Amino acid sequence: MTGRATLAWVAIAFIVGLGLLLLQPLLISGALGKGPVAGRAHAWVGTVLVVAIILHVVGLCITSPPDVIDLLLSRSHTPFRIWGAVAMWSAFGPTICAAVRRQFRLRAFRAGHMLLAMLTIIGTVLHALMIEGAMEQLSKAILCMLVLTATVWSIWKRKSLRNIPISKTR
Numbered sequence: 582m583t584g585r586a587t588l589a590w591v592a593i594a595f596i597v598g599l600g601l602l603l604l605q606p607l608l609i610s611g612a613l614g615k616g617p618v619a620g621r622a623h624a625w626v627g628t629v630l631v632v633a634i635i636l637h638v639v640g641l642c643i644t645s646p647p648d649v650i651d652l653l654l655s656r657s658h659t660p661f662r663i664w665g666a667v668a669m670w671s672a673f674g675p676t677i678c679a680a681v682r683r684q685f686r687l688r689a690f691r692a693g694h695m696l697l698a699m700l701t702i703i704g705t706v707l708h709a710l711m712i713e714g715a716m717e718q719l720s721k722a723i724l725c726m727l728v729l730t731a732t733v734w735s736i737w738k739r740k741s742l743r744n745i746p747i748s749k750t751r
Contacts, residue, residue, distance in 0.1 A: 591640035592715040598633035599709060601626050602702055603728045606735030624679065631676050634669055661711035668704030671697050695736065702732050 607613045608623040642649045651657035652666055674697035682690045706725045715721070 587640050587644045591637055591644060594633045594637035594640060595709070595712075595715050598630055598637060599705065599724055599728065601630040601633065602705060603724065603731055605630070605698070606731045610735035610738045612731075612735075627676060627679065631672060634672050638669060661708055664704045664708040664711065668701050668708050671700040671704060675701065691739075699732065699736075702728060 604613070604626050605623060608619050608626060611619060613619060614622070638649070648657065648662070652662045675694045678690065678694045678697060682694075685693070706729060709715075709721055709725055716724070
């Protein structure tokens with residue numbers, strides 16, 4: 582694969598991932614349907630989102646291995662790289678949390694899953710706004726604003742951060 586094709590792959594994976602981040606809060610809040618179908622769609626979109634993140638990072642490893650190594654070894658502290666790493670690692674959190682959700686009370690699971698998802702969204706939006714070239718600035722800003730708005734609206738609608746039990750005491 583040529584360098585240009587790999588860069589396109591990196592950009593497409595990022596844009597698809599950002600679009601999927603818009604769908605996630607809308608699916609779980611019931612704005613795009615309700616019931617088990619929306620829940621399954623939320624799970625599948627989350628899985629595809631993680632795959633898009635992996636493709637994005639693999640593409641970066643192919644096109645710029647020294648930059649990826651510098652980031653992983655904490656030798657490069659540029660803000661867009663830091664927010665990209667925060668977003669990537671925090672994106673794995675809700676996935677792992679969902680895989681072991683039966684180990685937690687429902688409210689604790691929802692709170693943990695949502696907090697990790699919010700960190701992913703904030704990190705991704707900051708990363709996206711600092712990168713130039715993947716998208717035109719205005720369309721990127723609009724998509725980022727839609728992602729943030731959908732997230733805040735979903736949290737407000739669900740109100741699931743209230744009365745979170747700290748332990749499983751009965």
